[in-house]
Amino acid sequence: MHSRMFFDFARRNVRLHWLRSLLAILGIIIGVVTIVSIGILGNSLVLAISDSLSTVGDSIIVSPHAGGMGFGGGGSAPELISDRDVEQIRRAVAPHITIPVYSGGSRMKIGTEDTVGVVYGLKSDDIPILLELAEGTYLRGSSSAMAGARFAEQNDIKVGSRITVGDKGSLRVVGILEERGMGFDINPDYGIVVDSRWFEDAYGPDGYNLVIVKVKDLSQIGEVKEEIERQLNRRETVVDVIDTRAILDTILTAFGQISTFTTAIGGISLIVAGVSILNIMLMSVTERIKEIGVLRSIGTKRQEIRRMFLYEALILGLIGSGIGGVLSIFGGYAVSLVMLQTTEYLFVPSSLIYIAYGFAFGIGTSLLSGLYPAWKASNLNPIEALRHE
Amino acid sequence: MEEEINAICSNGSIIRFHEVTKHYPLPGEDVVALDGVNLDLAPGDFVAIMGPSGSGKSTLLNLMGCLDTPTSGELCIKGRNIRGMSDEELTVLRRDHIGFIFQVFNLLPLLTALENVQYPLILKTGNRECQDRCLAVLAAMELDESLYSHKPSELSGGQQQRVAIARALVNDPEILLADEPTGNLDSKTGTAIMELLADLNRNQGKTIVMVTHDPAIARYARRIIRIVDGKITDTEG
Numbered sequence: 374m375h376s377r378m379f380f381d382f383a384r385r386n387v388r389l390h391w392l393r394s395l396l397a398i399l400g401i402i403i404g405v406v407t408i409v410s411i412g413i414l415g416n417s418l419v420l421a422i423s424d425s426l427s428t429v430g431d432s433i434i435v436s437p438h439a440g441g442m443g444f445g446g447g448g449s450a451p452e453l454i455s456d457r458d459v460e461q462i463r464r465a466v467a468p469h470i471t472i473p474v475y476s477g478g479s480r481m482k483i484g485t486e487d488t489v490g491v492v493y494g495l496k497s498d499d500i501p502i503l504l505e506l507a508e509g510t511y512l513r514g515s516s517s518a519m520a521g522a523r524f525a526e527q528n529d530i531k532v533g534s535r536i537t538v539g540d541k542g543s544l545r546v547v548g549i550l551e552e553r554g555m556g557f558d559i560n561p562d563y564g565i566v567v568d569s570r571w572f573e574d575a576y577g578p579d580g581y582n583l584v585i586v587k588v589k590d591l592s593q594i595g596e597v598k599e600e601i602e603r604q605l606n607r608r609e610t611v612v613d614v615i616d617t618r619a620i621l622d623t624i625l626t627a628f629g630q631i632s633t634f635t636t637a638i639g640g641i642s643l644i645v646a647g648v649s650i651l652n653i654m655l656m657s658v659t660e661r662i663k664e665i666g667v668l669r670s671i672g673t674k675r676q677e678i679r680r681m682f683l684y685e686a687l688i689l690g691l692i693g694s695g696i697g698g699v700l701s702i703f704g705g706y707a708v709s710l711v712m713l714q715t716t717e718y719l720f721v722p723s724s725l726i727y728i729a730y731g732f733a734f735g736i737g738t739s740l741l742s743g744l745y746p747a748w749k750a751s752n753l754n755p756i757e758a759l760r761h762e
Numbered sequence: 763m764e765e766e767i768n769a770i771c772s773n774g775s776i777i778r779f780h781e782v783t784k785h786y787p788l789p790g791e792d793v794v795a796l797d798g799v800n801l802d803l804a805p806g807d808f809v810a811i812m813g814p815s816g817s818g819k820s821t822l823l824n825l826m827g828c829l830d831t832p833t834s835g836e837l838c839i840k841g842r843n844i845r846g847m848s849d850e851e852l853t854v855l856r857r858d859h860i861g862f863i864f865q866v867f868n869l870l871p872l873l874t875a876l877e878n879v880q881y882p883l884i885l886k887t888g889n890r891e892c893q894d895r896c897l898a899v900l901a902a903m904e905l906d907e908s909l910y911s912h913k914p915s916e917l918s919g920g921q922q923q924r925v926a927i928a929r930a931l932v933n934d935p936e937i938l939l940a941d942e943p944t945g946n947l948d949s950k951t952g953t954a955i956m957e958l959l960a961d962l963n964r965n966q967g968k969t970i971v972m973v974t975h976d977p978a979i980a981r982y983a984r985r986i987i988r989i990v991d992g993k994i995t996d997t998e999g
Contacts, residue, residue, distance in 0.1 A: 385872045667868040671882050672857020755829045
């Protein structure tokens, strides 16, 4: 019952000094909106990156060791992976899928325009496992090609267009690939994909540039990686084996940290709001010294005086954080739209949780700011307080 | 030693000062506000304390009201020695057994007249539904019912003092401490308030201690205590 009375007391005092209460509430609103909006932006950024990278997050990439002497029986080119080694990888990772990849840059001619792009050579059966089709069909026959989404867009390539690859021959485009985004394995958005037999005929490569292992069960990705290393790097390090999920985790952790850091910078505005509440509460204590003396003389305990002032800070915090929380949805929407050109990550739980965080931080800051004034009020000497004019 | 102190406190006085001194530390030297004061007030006493400014009247009243504690000596309120009591114990003693009436009324400006009276009762009982008792006390103060919902700023001095006395009485304390209760009132209203206090003393047996400069007001009391330089110099009545 005491609590209700003291809460009511605090509420009336907030109302009595409505203008300065409003200013303090405004400070909290700004603080909450800032940290929540920045938090939502950071989270949306992480989610956007996660989405664009997740397609390659279930892979292991085997590439020739950067400083190594290469594969096979000494005669093969040191920077490529031989068929024998691919077979060894396939045996090591079974039943997971092994996809060897040829790649190389080339000049190309589309219609009358000259351009440069990457040519990926893949077995036809492997392509649907790795890449999604936007229009047309997957490869049909060895003289067809699929164009990456950006490459097609930039060079006005349509299904049926013809691409001349250097002096290696002409290919008919049978499909346009779905945009894949940045990847750790291949980046076909800015190139074309051809059948591996055509690539072998055209370039006669000594081996593959990399081997992608698609792991069916993500929990096994570590074991599979170790098995490849055990099989191929037994005597010396001849291949580098990269677990894309680990890279993805590292990138997402880094972006998460950046997001936390920027949110913390946004928190400065909440600290400023807290200082404003501290100032207002101290003013309130100074103005009410005599009243505190009266309250103490008629039997109000110190802890009850403390509670009365903390309720005042709580009311400011509750109103400010409540309004700030609601406005944060608009703030988050605006910054996501401006910075990421999308709001699809706004209404997901990991973004919305920032509203709860902002609400909690707003109230916490208000209560923290009210602690010292409340302590000061409760420790006033009742006789001196009564004498105060 | 403890038995000796207990004996001092159990002589039947409602308020007892035994060799009480009160010093206020100031840079240079301490100010002696009370110097070896001995005083016994029986239940139902009506005492006026008079003396020049700075003589120690307010200090005496503050000590009786448990707003302060003696530097030395024993001070017993209702048979309990207040030395060594915690702030919370002193606050509870004050809340339950002592009522304060101030010269400038000191009503809480955010509360209505009725709420001002309810406040100490809620502090004591925790019950917000205590209107009957509050209404009865306010009615006894002969305050017009239409004023119960008014804020202090909407009341006259006399009306405010009646509310203040009702607030002091609502917890049914045995002791009422009044600091110049008519100091801010015109003589007619002052007389009415003094009649009210005298009636409380006569009919309800309240022990009243009142600080005043006005000899005419002091005459309502049964005893007048004069204090000079922290020492009681004279007791009349």
